[in-house]
Amino acid sequence: MQIVVDLTRCQGYAQCVFLAPEVFELHGDEGLLYAPAAPDDQAERVRQAAAACPVQAILVGEEVSAGAR
């Protein structure tokens, strides 16, 4: 499961940090750092974080597979 956060859109509400603290963390007052490859056991928390984001900046999905034709 891969994550990308549209940090152009992110305003530092930090809902994701509360919901999935192992994946998202604040760096300073409002800079967001995250693990783009979320571990499988975090999948549900990451989905909750994506749903809770007030500016809908979190995209969760699969990456293009290396063997794609």
Added chain:
Amino acid sequence: MPGDLRDGRIVIVGASLAGLRAAETLREEGFIGSLTVVGDESCPPYDRPPLSKQVLLGKVPADTTGLPMRRDPDADWRLGVRATGLDPLGKRVMLADGESLPFDRLLIATGTRARPWPNPEEASLDGVFTLRTRDEAGGLAERLAAGPKRVLVIGAGFTGSEIASACRERGIEVTVAERGPAPLVGALGGTLSKLAAVMHRNHGVDLRCGVTVTTLRGDGNGRFTGADLSDGSRVDADVCVVALGAVRNVEWLAESGLAAGPRGVACDAGCRAFDMYGIVTDDVFVAGDVSRFPHPLFGYQMLSLEHWGNAVAQAEVAAHNMVSPGPLRRPHLAVPTFWSTQFGLNIKSVGVPTYSDHVVIAQGSLEARRLAVVYGFQGRVTAAVTVDMAKSLDYYKHLIETAAPFPPPPGSADRAIAADITIPSDVPDPSGLSHGPTVALTGHLPDRRLTVVQPPR
């Protein structure tokens, strides 16, 4: 069906953010034809912003930043092969492996690469890096993890500053050398560059401005050992990161007849490429960092942006226009927006800060390290930059989009006392800086020396 824009053959050259988002959008818009995406890197599309942040901090490995798909674009991915030429008449893209791909419509999204150190022999010293790709970031992160005694960063633009910030956070000594008067001055002008310099120094960066690096030195075994500066001083370091900005990947278009040059490939507001005579094509489109396009909010100057958000927005417009007949096409009018996190601060920008003559500090203060700076050009708001005030940015974006008067009228409860005192924006000539601009106005600079506003009577 011939002439049906939703069918046929589309080739996208460039398999990064813009290429992926364009491919997805083409399918979203109903394209049912064949879709081929060519990329010179062997890995699937990945995200670059984390490379200078999470990756250099050692928090995530460089090879884990793969971009999630919005939907599977059902494309033929030709990864690890470089496009070497374009035949616009025969409508084929030539590849490095000798093959050529026929197309009905083409999207150019080849982006940029890091500007290399000009002396190839010095650049090849072990310990000298540039930072643009996953491989480069992985190599540099490994070297930082090994605990170098000192890192030399050449160029104090956004990338150079983020690298210096990551090094300091890891406890590594850093020297930053910048030809201009302060970090970030080329992007943000004089006022915020003062704050940037303070942040560097307060975090223990050995910041040297107004100097150039003249020579990179190695020991007899090809290992980087330090550099000579133009002021006669010498920096001993075991890692060097060359952060001199980006070079557009346009060489493969040299014989194509397109308007492709060092500033990128010129296109219209609908992402259609111009040929070298300024005639717009109708089957070749451009998106992302490699493009330069006119923007009505900024005097119709041709903008070339190295922004994540622009790559996404322009790719979506280009893809829509590739499958839509003339009257249904859309213009790419997004207001430029970008961010940087460094030294614990979140810097966000909207508009074009270099398209300015004056600024005001509209909220907060430099001392508080929390502020909003609004930029104006000839009495109109053209940009805003926030430091740890991201929630205010949309308000200023609205002022830019509506061409609000500058200085801006009171709009926030926490309006700064000095909010109507204008300060020269003090944007230097980019040629005096070490690093290239991430936002380039490729027409004239908005400088009174160059623009006659009211001819003398």
